[in-house]
Amino acid sequence: MKLKDYLSPFYVWKRAFDKPFTTRKPLEDRPGAPRYRGFHQNDMEKCIGCGSCEVICQNAAIDLVPVDGIETTRKDSGLRPKIDYGRCCWCALCVDICTTGSLKMSNEYIWIDSDPEVFRFVPGASEKPWKNTEAGYSQHENYTLLNLDRIDMPMLTPEDSRKSFIETVKGYSKEEAMKEAQRCVECGLCVATCPAHMDIPDYIRAIRDDNLDEALRLLYDTNPMPATCGRICTHLCEDVCSIGVKGEPLAIRWLKRYIVDQIDDTRFKAILRDEFKPNGKKVAIIGAGPGGLSAAYYLVTAGYSVTIYEASDLAGGMIRYGVPEYRMPYDQLDQDINYIKELGVEIILNNRIGKDTLFSDLYNNYDALFFSTGLNDPYKMAIDGESLPGVFSGLQILDDVTKGIKPDIGKSVAVIGGGNVAMDAARTALRLGAESTLIYRRREEDMPADTEEIHEAHAEKVKFITQAIPLRIEKTANGKLKFIWNNAEMVAKEGAARPSPIAIEGDIQSLEVDAVISAIGQGADYSFLPPEYESKIKFKRGKVIINENCQTTVPKIFAGGDIANPTADAISAIADGHNAAKGIDKFLNKK
Amino acid sequence: MDNKEINNTKLANEGLSEQDRPLFCDARPQSYKPLGKYVEKFLNWARANSLWILGYGTGCGAIELRPLMTARFDMFRWGLAPRPTPRQAGVFVIGGYMSVKTLKRVIRSYEQMQGPKFVIGLGSCTINGGMYWDSYNTINRLDHYLPVDIYITGCMPRPEALIAGFNKLKEMIKAGETDGQNEYARNFDWYKANQKKIVKDWNMPDYNW
Amino acid sequence: MQEILNKLIDRYAIEPIQENRHNQAFVTIEKNRLPDVLTWLRDYEDYTHLAFITAVDYPEIEKIQLTYMLHNYILHTDLGLRVLLDRTRPEMVSIHHLWKQVATYQRELREMFGIDFPGSPGLQENFALEGWKDIPPMRRDFDTKEYSEKTYFPRPGRQTHDPKEYMKEKLYPSAKEDK
Amino acid sequence: MEHGLFISIIYAFISLSVATIWGLLLGGIALKVVARAHGRFGPPVWQPIIDIIKNNARRTSISHGIMYFLGPVFRIAGGMGTFLFIPFIFGSSVFGNFSFAGDLFLVMYFIFFGQLGMALGAGESGHPYSAIGVARGLSQMTAFELPFALSVISLVIQYGTLNITSIVAAQQGGLLSWTLFTNPLATIAALISLQGMNMHNPFSIVIAPQEIPIGPPTEYHSNFLGLLQTNRGLFNIAKLALFMNLYFGGATNIAVMILKTFLLYMLTIFIGASFPRFRTEQSIRFFLGVPTVIGILAVIVIAYL
Incomplete structure (x- = not known):
């Protein structure tokens, strides 16, 4: 060892004079x-x-x-x-x-x-x-x-879609649907919002597991019209989807549609295994819309014999007559209706209660009654010139197109209103070869129509004029109609939930069109009710008052659908139908 | 033993052969009364300022004890020091999860420590299982087997948290709030029952002093 | 790598061979030929290092798969030899005469999987579990969560709610009697 | 011994207390100084005293038998014995301690005595680490005693007395009359064995806390440990006082004593903090090498030149 080896360790003491670590x-x-x-x-x-x-x-x-x-x-x-x-x-x-x-x-x-x-x-x-x-x-x-971006739904381009009544949305493929289903976190927040309280997380999981039979069973547990709802549901569930907080909500509606699309309707009976024992009791249903059909399904599976009275020549109600084919192809609707029919529900078409059959007869002949007649009485705009030829109601146009009648709307139309019917009417008018202009009292964000509808209407080049208060319709010299409105500004009123339009004085505009379609809402038509029942059943603002079992103030009469609930959409009507079926079951079994 | 009030309740010492029994402890642990108020206060001050840690790494948290000895934290300046033998140590730092096998050794070490002795549960695992909550071989809660004075949550807590834990323990010792030794003696049967439920081959004395 | 695999095929007609990387391969061989193959690999082919022995439980096929991982320090290649054992009475020839330290692995495998290695030194001694009485914990049919909750009593006072059910209770209790 | 017995006892007690406290403080200072070399602050200087209070305040203690019990007693008896026959402060009536013609031999015996007692006690605890520590300690001790004994023999020849007080008295003629300068070889041999006696690095294998938890006192706890720690302060200062008296001219007042013991202790710390640890056989080989040769040379030089 060198001396250095003995001395170098002492170097450590240099540290003692530095700042400690x-x-x-x-x-x-x-x-x-x-x-x-x-x-x-x-x-x-x-x-x-x-x-x-x-x-x-x-x-x-x-x-x-x-x-x-x-x-x-x-x-x-x-x-x-x-x-x-x-x-x-x-x-x-x-x-x-x-x-x-x-x-x-x-x-x-x-x-x-x-x-x-x-x-x-x-x-x-x-x-x-x-x-x-x-x-x-x-x-x-x-x-x-999280996967924040929705899997794009394959759609017709707006250029193509506005040319025909072919369904705009093509539907997911298996890969797309499974990918989309994987975005779900299964929180279940959507279930409470869905009027029918469908088991959304469960059927999405079934899609993910590729167990579509189970998925279909889950759908029919709460909704007997999945093919319909898979297309035109107002999908309130997607509004509350937790994924939607930061990204795009899950395409719950399209996934539902995917389930039904993948399964051949001939297999429904085998998959659903709907077995029931007739219990000998009879229930009459007025109106073969979603509410009526839903009630019929759950009643018939509970063993009741069910008869539906429908005024039109085909079942489906507003879904058939109020929704254009490019959104709701009729064969898909028929698929839903046919399955319900297959179970033994009798649908009597072209039978208007009050005219062809008497309400009191039904009341006396059946153990219970359910009516879900819907809103089919268009509101009037209450302005001058409303009764001129060339002024139509939105429902009228849609109804005509369904029935194969081409309405005479010329080359340009003005559609008044901002709801789904207005959108449908405007886009239907496009497909009939006219230029559509949508005129609405408030701003675009106030429109009650679905945002997707508004978006697609824009894409299909529907012109939007907002904050316009209709004044009158005049006939011009060249045979056209002149729609005159007053521009408005939005004024927030104290205590009001949303600002209301106030006319700006003197700022009056006009538009010359071939036809004016008014689609500002609809009311119920209770003309089928004889006065003695109408007086017994309680109403509030035109809507029937029902309890949580959809029972009216007359114990034997149940009601539901647009005439009773505030949301007035198909899924609510279906939920009402389900509730009414349960209510009727409870009511009849208690006796 | 220099303790007057010794209670000679014999322990069974099962698991030991007959000739081995006299070699091991056969008396139960005792409760001790504190001395006079001011004396005890002074002694508690000394205890708080001279905490000797039993350096037995029972889980991953043991790694958090090491930095304290480095120049960065220098735990010696608070009177903390690691001690290699349970006889001389006063604080047992349970470093996180404990497997059944470790638990057996920990019980033995704890009982060999001389009172007053303190236990620090370091990390979430000592509170409710932590990330080993569904393991087949790690216990979920420490307080069923040993009297724990303080818990420091974390997975693992940083050395700073451990320092804070020691500070808190010191305060408690000074205030005379830590009485794990007596608690263990009082609830001896309960602790033993819990320990024996978990430790399947109990081949050691019931109490190791 | 290919060379040794070809030799294995030639000498022992071993199939199938699964090559993971250019320097790592696995072969499945018959149970009673394993000591032979291992001895040959160790003494003639420079696979002198037994990296580990491990097991995988396959209740679906009623088998336990043992893997012997060998390493060649000259070529730096890994060769895994796999053996399938019957799951009901898993038993394997001990190879502690080839590598002494294997006895420790075999102790562990006996304890964790219940595989018997007759003749292995200290096989019955405790490894990590002392006094274990349940089925071996690494078997797939052993539910570790259930065992833990039963044995180690988690701290009480925990209660959770399912958002779906909770919202149902709060927002539409009338539908409670559904289904 | 001019005083009566009672006075002597009181003086011895005072002397012991002051020495113990100073020894413990020196230990605390050493901890702080070493901490600085590590780049940290270190514990307060009174930390050893707190530790002793704490250990004595332990509520329980376990005895492993009579010898185990006697171990610390032997140890502190050794410490006290060593100290009481060394003039702590030369010429002081309180700190002069006891002195008689052959006290150098007695002191050297006492240095051994404590360690042997400790070895017996620790052995009875039955702990294997204690046994290992004892074996290491005793073999190392025999090794470092050799150069120290040679150095003392050289001193005895040089001063012609076995009385420490006389040796101190002989050095009182100024700096150059210190043994350090009159007999440098003996001083060097003794200082090297001091390093081993104090069990500082590189000769700290005995208590090696990492390998054999704390060595001989593994099983000692509570009051036993308190006693051992008290002795550590006392025995330390006794050794330092002995070296101060033999080689550095002793101390005539308390300030000089404090300065000299402090510097002497710092010397061992200075070396101790710098070096790693020898294994037992390495340290034995070391002591039997150069230091022993220096010791023999010191004896030869004094005796024959």
Whole structure:
């Protein structure tokens, strides 16, 4: 050994005169990194309680619990994640999966207690020191575990679609549907919103598992017209879809359609295994629309013998006569109706109650009555010139086209209104070879029509004139109609839910068209009800008052569909039909 | 044993052969009364400022104890020091999950420590199983087997959290709130029943001093 | 790699061969030929290093698959030898005479999968589980979650709600008696 | 011994207390100094005292038998014995301690005595690590005693007395009359064995905490450990005082004593913190090599030149 080997170790003492490495106060001086994953934070307002965090947690650390002050609404389950820090391993999968981005992690990491029971809290609700910490881990902008983009639905191009009545939407292929189904987080928020409370997550899972038979059974549990609803449903479910908070909601409607599209209708009976024992009781249904058909299905599967009285020459009601073929091909509607017929439901067509058969006869001959006659009496605009030739109602046009009559609308039309009927009428007019202009009192975002409808109408080059208050219709010298309106501005009124249009004085415009189609809504037609029943059944603002079993104030009479519910769409009518069937069953079995 | 109130309730010491029994402890642990108020206060101050940690890494959390000894954290300046033998140590840091096999050794080590002794449950696993909650061989909650004075949640907690935990433990010792030793003696039968339910081959004395 | 595989095919007519990477392959061989093949590989083909033995349980086909992973330090290639054992009474020839340290693996496999290696030293000693009485924990029909909940009593007080059911209860309780 | 017995006891008690506390503080200072070399702050200097209080305040303690019980007693008896026959401060009536003609031999015996007692006690605890530690400690001790004994023999020849007080008195003629300068070879041999006696690196294999948890005292706890720790302070200062007296001219007042023991202790720390650890056979080989040769040379030089 050299002398150097003995001396060099003493070099270590040089260190003694340098500044020590030690952090004096590690607790204060060493906070977590800006993206350190510490204890959770949750934005209570943003969170919708979908429970994706609970499902993804590998350690079963998350419970969903009700929290004071959080109400259950359509878009919010009212539950909030409660995290067990005796389980959590701070992997942040819950943050990455969060459908709203409300769940975050602070960079606080110190929590010490002598009681092991306290290490659970609801982030956002409990007052913790890290509740409002800025730094911490949150979802990365460009990275999410969710699939936010909807699988594109193959559609006809607007150029092609406006030329014919061929169905615009082509439907998903198997790959597309399974891919789309995989986006679902199975939170189940949609079930409460669906008027029929369909088992949406379950049938989407069945699609994912490629078990379409099971999926169809799930559909028929709550909805006997899936082919119809798969096309024209107002899909309230998609509005509340948790994926929709940050991205595009799941195409629940198209997935439903996919199930029915994939299964040959001849196999329905084998798959659904609808078996029932007739119980000898008879129920009459007025109106073969979705409400009536739905009630008929559930009644007949409960063993009742059901007769439907329909005034038109084909069943389907507003779905057949109010929805144009490019949205709702008639063969698909027939598929739904035929299955119900197959089960033994008798549909008597061309039989208008009050004219061909008396309401009192039905009342006396059947054990129970259900009517779901729908809204088929178009509202009047109540302006001058409304009765001029060339002024049609939207329903009239759609009805004519269904029946194969080509209405005389010329080369240009003005459609008044902003609902689905107005859209349908405008787009139908396009297909009949006319230029359509849509005129609406309020702004575009106020339109009651589905956004998809509005979007497609735009794509198909329907002209939109908004904030226009109709004044009158005049006949011009060259045989055309002149539609005159007053431009309006939107004024928010105190206490009103939405701003209302107020005419701007003097700002009057006009448009020359060949025809004017008014589609500003419809009312119910109760002319089939004899006065003695009409007086017994209670109404409110033109709608029948029913209880939760769809029972009217006359115990034996049940009602549902557009005439009773506020949403006035097919799925609500179907739900009413189902409820009425259950109500009738309860009512008749109690006796 | 220099303790007057010794209770000679004999233990069964099952699992030991007849000739081995006298070699091992056959008395139950005792409860101890604190000395006079001010004396105990002074002694508690000394206990709080000289915490010797049993350096037995029971789980992944043991790795969080190591940085404390480095120059960065320098735990010695708070009177903390690792101790290689349970006889001399006063704090048992349970570093996270404990398998059944480790639990057996931990029980033995804990009982060999001389009172007053303190237990720190480090990490989520000691509270409710943590990420090993559904494992066939790791326990879910530590407080069923040992009296735990404080828990530090985390998976794993950073060394800073461990420091905070020691600070809290010190405060509790100074306030005289930590009485794991007596709690263990009082609920001895309950702890033993829990331990024996898990540790299937109990081939050691019922109590290891 | 191909060379040794060809030799294996020639000498022992072993099929099928699954090649994972250019330097890694797996072959499935008969149970009673394994010691032969291992000895030959070790003594003549430079597969001197037994990296590990491991097992996979396949209840679907009622088999337990044992894999012996060999490494050649000269060519730096890995060769995995697979053996299928009957699941009801899994038993395998011990190879501790080839590699002494194998006894430890065999102890572990006996404990975790219940595979018997007659003659292996210390086979009945505890490995990680002391006094285990249930079915071997690595068998696929062993439900570890259920066992854990039964044995280690998780902390009570946890309760969760399903958003779907909860919303039903809150928003449309009338439909409760559905289905 | 001009005082009565009672006074002597009181003086011895005071002397012991001051020495123990100073020894413990020195230990604390050493911890702090070493911590600086590690780049950290280290515990407070009174940490060893707190540790002793804590250990004595332990509620339970386990005995493994009579010898086990006596181990720490032997140890502290060795420490006290060593200390009480060394003049802590030369000429002081309180710190002068006991002195008689052959006290150098007695002190050297006491240095061994504690370790042997400890070895017996630790052996009875039955812990294998204790046994390993004891084996290592005793074999290392025999090795470092050899150069120290040679150095002392050289001193005895040089001063012609076995009385420490006389040796200190002989060095009182200024700096150059210290043994350090009059007999440098003996001093060097003794300083090397001091490093081993204090069990600082590179001779710390005995307590090697990483390999054999803490060595001989593995099983010692509570009051037993408290006693051992008290002795560590006392025995340390006793050895330092002995070296101060034999080689560095002793101390005539408390300030000089503090300065000299401090510097002497820092020397061992200075070396200890720099070097890694020898294995047992390495350290034995080391002590029986160069230091022993230096010791023999010291004896030869003093005796025959």
